[in-house]
Amino acid sequence: MKYKLVVSFLLALLVAVPVVAQQDTTLADTSAAAMLPAPATMVQAKDADNDHGHAIDVTWELSADDGQGAGTVLSYEIYRSESPDGPFEQRGLVPSQKNSYTDIGSRDRESPDYFPDYIDFYYRVDAVAADSADRALSEVFGPVHSYGQWFNTGRIPVMVGVLIFAILTILFVTIAKKGRELYVRPLAGIDAVDDAIGRATEMGKPILYVLGLGTADQIATIASFTILGRVAKRVAEYHTKVIVPCYDPIVMTVAQEIVKSAYLDAGRPDEYSDDIVYFVTQSQFAYVAAVNGTMLRELPATNIYMGKFYAESLILAETGAVAGSIQISGTDEIAQIPFFIVACDYTLIGEELYAASAYLGREPVLLGSLKAQDYAKAAIIVLAIVGIVAANFGWTYFTELFQVVD
Amino acid sequence: MKRSSYIIMAAVVVLFALSWIFKAMALDGETEHYITRAFLVTFSAFLTLAVLSFLYRDNPFYKFAEHLFVGISAAFWMCVGFWTTIVQNLIPRLSQPLSEFFEVPYIGGSFSIRFYLPVILGILLLLRLSRKVGWLSRWPLAFIVGTTAGLNFVRYLRSDFIQQISSTFVPLLGTRWEGFGHFFSHLDLSATGQLSMILANWVIFLGVFCGLIYFYFSKEHTGVFGKASRVGIWVLMFTFGASFGYTVMGRISLLVGRITFLFKDWLGLIS
Numbered sequence: 001m002k003y004k005l006v007v008s009f010l011l012a013l014l015v016a017v018p019v020v021a022q023q024d025t026t027l028a029d030t031s032a033a034a035m036l037p038a039p040a041t042m043v044q045a046k047d048a049d050n051d052h053g054h055a056i057d058v059t060w061e062l063s064a065d066d067g068q069g070a071g072t073v074l075s076y077e078i079y080r081s082e083s084p085d086g087p088f089e090q091r092g093l094v095p096s097q098k099n100s101y102t103d104i105g106s107r108d109r110e111s112p113d114y115f116p117d118y119i120d121f122y123y124r125v126d127a128v129a130a131d132s133a134d135r136a137l138s139e140v141f142g143p144v145h146s147y148g149q150w151f152n153t154g155r156i157p158v159m160v161g162v163l164i165f166a167i168l169t170i171l172f173v174t175i176a177k178k179g180r181e182l183y184v185r186p187l188a189g190i191d192a193v194d195d196a197i198g199r200a201t202e203m204g205k206p207i208l209y210v211l212g213l214g215t216a217d218q219i220a221t222i223a224s225f226t227i228l229g230r231v232a233k234r235v236a237e238y239h240t241k242v243i244v245p246c247y248d249p250i251v252m253t254v255a256q257e258i259v260k261s262a263y264l265d266a267g268r269p270d271e272y273s274d275d276i277v278y279f280v281t282q283s284q285f286a287y288v289a290a291v292n293g294t295m296l297r298e299l300p301a302t303n304i305y306m307g308k309f310y311a312e313s314l315i316l317a318e319t320g321a322v323a324g325s326i327q328i329s330g331t332d333e334i335a336q337i338p339f340f341i342v343a344c345d346y347t348l349i350g351e352e353l354y355a356a357s358a359y360l361g362r363e364p365v366l367l368g369s370l371k372a373q374d375y376a377k378a379a380i381i382v383l384a385i386v387g388i389v390a391a392n393f394g395w396t397y398f399t400e401l402f403q404v405v406d
Numbered sequence: 407m408k409r410s411s412y413i414i415m416a417a418v419v420v421l422f423a424l425s426w427i428f429k430a431m432a433l434d435g436e437t438e439h440y441i442t443r444a445f446l447v448t449f450s451a452f453l454t455l456a457v458l459s460f461l462y463r464d465n466p467f468y469k470f471a472e473h474l475f476v477g478i479s480a481a482f483w484m485c486v487g488f489w490t491t492i493v494q495n496l497i498p499r500l501s502q503p504l505s506e507f508f509e510v511p512y513i514g515g516s517f518s519i520r521f522y523l524p525v526i527l528g529i530l531l532l533l534r535l536s537r538k539v540g541w542l543s544r545w546p547l548a549f550i551v552g553t554t555a556g557l558n559f560v561r562y563l564r565s566d567f568i569q570q571i572s573s574t575f576v577p578l579l580g581t582r583w584e585g586f587g588h589f590f591s592h593l594d595l596s597a598t599g600q601l602s603m604i605l606a607n608w609v610i611f612l613g614v615f616c617g618l619i620y621f622y623f624s625k626e627h628t629g630v631f632g633k634a635s636r637v638g639i640w641v642l643m644f645t646f647g648a649s650f651g652y653t654v655m656g657r658i659s660l661l662v663g664r665i666t667f668l669f670k671d672w673l674g675l676i677s
Contacts, residue, residue, distance in 0.1 A: 110513070158564045165563065184623050216547070217554030219562070253534065254547050282487075283479030289457070289472040296464040311657075338650035341643075349642065351621045359623075374624040380571055381618055387575035388611060402572035 037072045038064035039136035040099075040125040045144040048102055050155075053148035054115040055104040056123075060138065063127040066096045072129040078103065079124045084140045088124055117147050157402055168375050173368030182367045189328050189346035190356045193227075193304070196326045197234045200301035206241035207231065208300040210291060210316065212331065213284060214308025216250045219354070220332045224307035225258050226357035226366070227330075231304060232262035236271060244277040245294060247287045252279045288312040292319040305329040305344070306353060309336045317343030330356060411466070418467070422452055425672075432674060451672040454664055496521065574614050576607040613641040 040060040048055035058078055066073040078101045079088035092101045103123075105115020122142030126135045176182050200207045209228055214221035228244070235242045244259065246252035256277045263272035280290045292315065295303065303320040305313070306329070313329075313336040320327045321343050329340035330348030340347045348356055351373070358366035383402075390398040430444035437443050456471035497504045498513045499521045505512035514521075527546035534543035619631060620638030627635040670676040 155564075157568050158560060161563050161567055162560060183625070185626055187623075216550050217558065219555070219558055222551060222555055250531075250547070250550060253531065253543065254551065257544060257547065279480075281476050281480035282483040283475070286472075286475040286479040290476045292460065293464065293469065293472050314657075334645075335649055335653060338646035338653075341646060342650070355623050371624060374622055376567065377618045377622055380567070381615060383571050384574040384611070384614060387571065388578055391575045391577045392579055399572065399575050402568055402575070 036134055037066075037127045037129050037136050038069060040076060040127050040138045043123060043125050043138045043141040045121075045123045045141050047144070047146045048104070050149055050152040052107065053117040053146050054107045055102055056121065056144055056146050057100065057102050058123050058125065058141075059100045060125045062097065062099050063136065065129075066127065072134070073127045074130055075128045076101075077126040077128055077135070079126065081122045081124075081140075082119065084122045084142060088122075115146065118145050120145050164379075165372055165376055168372035169369050171368075172371035172375075173365050176364035176368045176371075182371055184355065184359050184367065184370060187348065187352055187356055187359055189330060189348045189352065190359050192326070192328055192346045193231060193360070194234065196302035196304070196328060197231065197238060197240060199326060200235075201238040201240045203301045205301035206243050206298055207235060208291075208295065208298070208303045208320075208325070209242055209244045210303070210305045210307070211244065211246060211251055211255060212305065212307030212309045213247045213287070213312065214251070215248050216254050218308050220306075220308045221251060223354045223357045224330075225254060227304075227306050227360060228255060229258045229262050230357075230360040232259040233266045236263045236266035236268045239268075239271070242276055243294065243298065243300065245280045245287070245291050246277060247280065247282060247284075249279055249282075252277055284310065284312060288315050291316060295319050295323045295325070299323055300325050303327045305331070305340065306348070306356075307331065309333055309340075311336075314339035314343060320344075415466070418452075422448060425451070429672070447672055451668055454668060496525065500525070570614075574610060576610055578607050578611060579604065612637070617641055 040063050042061040043058070044060070045056050045058045047053075048057045060076070063069075063073045063076075065071060073096045075096060076094050076098070077090055078092040078094070080091045080103060081088040091103045094101050103115075105111075106113040108114060120143030122140050123144070124140050125138045127138070128135045172182070197207060209231060211221060211224050211228065214224075216222070232242055234240075242259070244255055246255060256274060259277055260269075260272050263269050280287050294300075295316075296319065300323070303316075303323075303325045305316060305327070309316075309331045310333065313331070313333075317327060317329065317340055327344040328346045328348075329344040330353035331337060331340065332350045332353055334350070337347065337349055341349075354373070355370055358370040387399060387402070390396075425448045426444055429448055430441050433440035433444050453471050453474070456467040459465055460468045493508050493510060497508055498510050499518070500514060502512045502514070505514075527549060530542050531546045532543070534540045616634045616638035618638070619634045620627075620642065622631075622635075625631060666676065
């Protein structure tokens, strides 16, 4: 009996141990599976819109454990490979609750982050828990490749604006060329230019024309070139002297051409000298020091500051006031306009500088563009009123028309 | 020069020498090159005072500081332009022998016209030194002015036109309009700051509206139009006043910096 009991116990032990062992393994497996979050699903990838290429948008459905379920997902890691079988390299990381990522690379072939266009890629998104080893891999999506677009649909509002403005400009230029008088209201600062030139002639003193610190590609400098041409022509007609110290070498070159042409137009090419327009330095305050010195040594009858100015505006204008010169200024640099207003006799504020070139020249092209600008401003007023009504009544479809994408 | 001018200049030279000596004595033991350091501090103080002397009137000391500043800065920026633009950016993309000559790594490879175009334009610009072919220098100028004006046109239209319009789309009633009943039942001026929001939106709207009228050049500013234009210029002047005060504060800090240099680094009166 004892023998039977011992044999039964041993047999039971032999059967029970593997079962318990298997149960332990199953429990361990179940425990490990419970730690892994659910994977991201519906992974999609497509070329990013409205760009020059080198970018792919990746989207996915959030993991079932992201914010709900077990709530274990803390982030998503985006992987890319040239083959569906890998190897995959990590391209990005986004926090939980985010279901999109734009994989952007460099377009520079020499860059280590170069992202080639028209090369097929495969994407995978890993849902990652607190322990980065606990991750659920999504299915691989692909192939997909990036490419540049010829047309950026996000900039359609800009294109429409350019077209409307261009049409308006052509229309008004044509009208002006036909000889129709286009009214431009008087600008005190510009009316003073002719008086100032006359004053300089009577006093036998020079006129100092400062083009500012802008470069030749800035609108304010371009507008200033036009005014300089007009001033130089009058100066040549009156046999007065003009001094144009320049901060930028390219600006100096353009200014020399303009002044030379103006002297030619006035019928006095012999009076032109390259020394009228000269380069000083490209250091801001060294330039100011030189111009200030010129003001006190030459004692010009009139100082004209037109163009792009920065911190030097008040220093120049104050010195000019001390020298007793009539001062006329104009800039579109908003932070500097107050200094010119307090220290100069006349100041052209912002767009008045652009209008001044048209007002002085009276050329159909400039007058036509000025008229087009005025109509554009009228359009802004009308659109702003409609937009405010739309904002009050929640008509988002109208306000969205003016959203410009980079 | 007058005799008094010679006396003043001699006095300044003596003061400079004394300052150098006393500064060197003060710095002895503090730094290895104390004589050079003392000279640089004294010279900086002299230049600072020379520039400030312009407040009195134009004088030889200011002229000296001015010419020194202009000459050094012009030479400095020419060298910076040459070494950073031509040597570091252009040559490594154009020529291997030249890259080796200037000891910069050659990064060129396949031929690319975009690197040769600026070279050609630059050479054309230099042709203005020649009387015969000087007219060719107008081509790069036309290219620079025309291209950048065109590019800026689109940029300005976007930032100053389209985005300016959308920035004025503000609800003047504070909230979305859903009828008088809803508006008055939800109007809580003190608790939610609705009043300040409504006021701010009205200021934006009226400021833009009247400001644009001021910059409207095709109509005479008389009658109602003229009154709106006056409001526009008032808005502009308030803005400029605020900007003026803000910038003056920044300038005062620059002055404080220079005075600190004089009293601390030079005279040692501030610890």
